[in-house]
Amino acid sequence: MSVSFLEGDLKYVYVAAGWFQPGSLERLEQVEAVLNTCGLRLFSPRKELLFQPGKTTPKEVLDANMKALKKVDFCVAITDDKDVGMLVEVGICVALNVPLVLVWLTGAPDQKFNIMLAGAGRVARSLQELSDIIMSGDLFTTDNKPGQQYE
DSSP: OOGGGGSSSOOEEEEEOOOSSTTHHHHHHHHHHHHHHTTOEEEOHHHHOOOOTTTOOHHHHHHHHHHHHHHOSEEEEEOTTOOHHHHHHHHHHHHHTOOEEEEOOSOOTTOOBOHHHHTTSEEESSHHHHHHHHHHTOOSOOOOOTTOOBO
C-alpha cells in the first residue's frame, strides 16, 4: 500500500491500549499525540466509553468496541503492558482483517517481540517508527522479516 492510503478522507484509527499500569497512560497519550499529528481521527476507548458501574454493563462496552472496530480503517495497539483488553481487541482485528500497527516502546533493542503479535501486523518500537509506518501508508503487511527477534 502506498501513501495514497492516507490521501482523501480522514482516516479513522482505533487505539487499543490499557491505561491502568504505571507509565501506560503516558505512553497512550504519546501515541495519541503522534496519531493526531498524522492527521488521523481517533477512537480511543478510554475517552469514548468508560465502564460505569450501575450504568453500563461489560457486554455494552464490548459491543461498543466491536462496533467501532468494524468502522475503523486500522488499529494501533500499545502492547507494552500486555493488557488483556488490548489483546482481545487485537484478536478481533485479526478476525475482521483490520490492519494493525503494534507499538512496543519499552522493549530493549535486543529484546524479542511476541511472534503471534508480530504475525498480526506491523511493529513499531518507537514513536518515530509509528509515525513513519503510518505516513508510508504500508499498513497491510506484517513484520515477518528474517532477522527480526521474535519469541
